[in-house]
Amino acid sequence: MSETSKPGNFITQIIDKDSENGKHGGKVLTRFPPEPNGYLHIGHAKSICLNFGIAQRYQGQCNLRFDDTNPEKESVEYIESIKRDVTWLGFEWKEEPKFASDYFDALFEFACELIKKGKAYVCELNADEMREYRGTLKEPGKDSPYRDRTAEENLALFEAMRDGQFPDGEKVLRAKIDMASPNINLRDPIIYRIRHVHHHQTGDKWCVYPMYDFTHGLSDAIEGVTHSICTLEFQDHRPLYDWILETLETFHPQQIEFARLNLNYTVTSKRKLKQLVDDGHVEGWDDPRMPTISGMRRRGYTAQSIRNFCERIGVTKSDSVVDVGMLEHAVREDLDANANRAMVVLNPIKVTLTNYPEGKEEIFTVSNHPKNEDAGTREVPFSKHLFVDQADFAEVPPRKWKRMTPGSAVRLRGGYVITCDEAIKDENGNVVELLCRYDENTLGVNPEGYKPKGVIHWVSAEHALDAEVNLYDRLFNHESPDAKHEDKTFLDFINPEALTVASNAKLEPSLLNAEPGVGYQFEREGYFCRDLNAERLVFNRTVTLRDSWAKIEAKGK
Known part of the structure; x- marks a missing residue:
């Protein structure tokens, strides 16, 4: 089934409406933006299939973009693993993979523009003070004492942060929005912090790094993403996404949220x-x-x-x-x-066919797939000594037993009907070998009088692989x-x-x-x-x- 013929969903309905209204000139550009701080999991697979699938559905494009704003936890190993996973799932990106770090110069200039507009300021509250000033879900926050610095002072301090004049954590750049907002994400969020750490893409050029919420929307805008598809946990962050793009008066992609994949018996953090x-x-x-x-x-x-x-x-x-x-x-x-199909004995017990000639071997031709003739056939060797699974033999069988037991017949998959005559035990009473007889007239047929109870798999002992x-x-x-x-x-x-x-x-x-x-x-x-x-x-x-x-x-x- 092609992508265009697959059933739609609420996201494709939004895109269909956008196309009907001529929004973006009918263009569809999505992105898959993983953080390279670990390997991708099944939840990411859903996002990959959605973002790349939508691009295919509308003959558009999906960018692979690494959100590499936290170099302390990132590595090239994770980057390469992500590329392998996306490719293995059957998707490809049209251009070279993109990195948020590709835009660090532009993002720094955007931050400076916010400062000049009076919409960002350098703050010196420590982490504990920041939490105290932020307020709670029920109580508004308090303005930072550094909130009313002039644009000139903030710009000078921010450039000093960039130039490495302050240690980690001493200062941050915050967006100046509303400390009384009921949406806690709008209470002057941090958009830049100091980190003196080597970056896997930019080396030691930067010691200030943008936060995800600041980076994500602007990276979307720089790339011309039309539909920025995120999981539901980013729904409360969308007002900040919109505020940044509107305040900077830049291209404004549409953020759309969907439910993430949650599996039982599974951890995906x-x-x-x-x-x-x-x-x-x-x-x-x-x-x-x-x-x-x-x-x-x-x-x-x-x-x-x-x-x-x-x-x-x-x-x-x-x-x-x-x-x-x-x-x-x-x-x-x-x-x-x-x-x-193949035959494998996981817990082997030896079978000796007492009436089969010593040294004789046969080759059986069996189908590789019972429902697919195109899969062809393979050759399976047969000999006097075989292995069958311990679970396929019972001296005292339970009700409705259809496998091996003394005195009863079973068919070997693709081979003869055999009858067990005796079970050989070791000194501890464990069955170590089964002595059986084969009927040479039963290859592929069930002669009259034979009623084998079941079919079991086997492997020739002389030819078995360990x-x-x-x-x-x-x-x-x-x-x-x-x-x-x-x-x-x-x-x-x-x-x-x-x-x-x-x-x-x-x-x-x-x-x-x-x-x-x-x-x-x-x-x-x-x-x-x-x-x-x-x-x-x-x-x-x-x-x-x-x-x-x-x-x-x-x-x-």
Whole structure:
């Protein structure tokens, strides 16, 4: 489905009306403006799909712009990771990525213009005094004692700030608006602060840096952004966005807010995600347990499934929490249609076919995908000694058991029907080997009299690949780990079973050539992909086969 044919939302309705009225000459220019202070997460994916998707829908343009106004917390690593994530999701920017720091000279001049207009002043209140003077949601603030300095004095002080004559925190530049405003964002907000710190783009040129609220709107204006699409937390900041642009009498983009993506069983605060990384709770920003785009990519989520998910949840102005099962369903749906099948035994137990000739081998040709003939076939070797999964055998089977048990027959996927005759145990009573018989007349057929109870997967022991398989689950075991909990933090809800490792897994030999990151369905086990980082043979579970959301959707139809 092309972008133009996809259903609209309240934002596209606004743009449609603007186009009908000839606003901006029908031009549509959006932007995706991440701060390079961490890796992008699933919430950013929604914003990426929205901003770049709208540009595609209207044959417009979306700028990738880094809001790099806080160099102490930013790095080139984060910048490069953001570029990779946007590209991987399937979007591209027409020009070179932009940086707020590209506009530092212009922003400084805009600040000087505010001072000359009597709309900004240098303030020397410390942080505690600033909070005291600011007031509360119920009480107005108080004017700073430095509020009535002359424009000349403020301009001289601001230039001295730029020239490095004051230490960090000694002075700030504040917009002069209204300390009694019911909107606390308009109570003379700070628009510049002193930071003697090296910047990853501008080096040591600057020791004063603009604040986000000052930078964002003016960067939009400089670039000619027509529709500045933000999440709802910026709604109360819009009056400041408008005040700055109107006071400076510059181009005025329209800010539109939408509800951010909130997922249960998930934390998306970059500060908390960084804490998970820094404190060693995960192995890095791209740990497959993380809700980062890079983590989901390494786990095996596809770009298409994430785009489908973002489209499915829609764009609204009401905050809500989306069930993470809906995201997992989108991943399963895409992988079910596109992932080739393979046989892998995660917890192997040996099977010996007592009546199969020693040294004999056969090659079975099996389809790569049961619903897609274009996926082709692969060859699977068969021999006297096999591995099957421990979970597929029971000496005393429960009701409705359809797998292996002494005296009953099962079919090997793509192969023969076999019957278990005996279970060999070790000194501790654990089953270590199954002695079975195969019927050479059952390859691909069920002769009369045979009623195998089920079909199980297997791997030839002589040809099996040894591999490590990471069985990933949700990182948190509480549906609202980020909410306020008495005497607990989000770290207390880390799921201890978020990662278990099948270190003795046996794989069919075709998986030796598996391309890292490409999804497979391991028959009857789930969806997996070869790890992007490991040099040895390591596979990560992307998602299990069970799909509760598919059942929920079916009930709703």
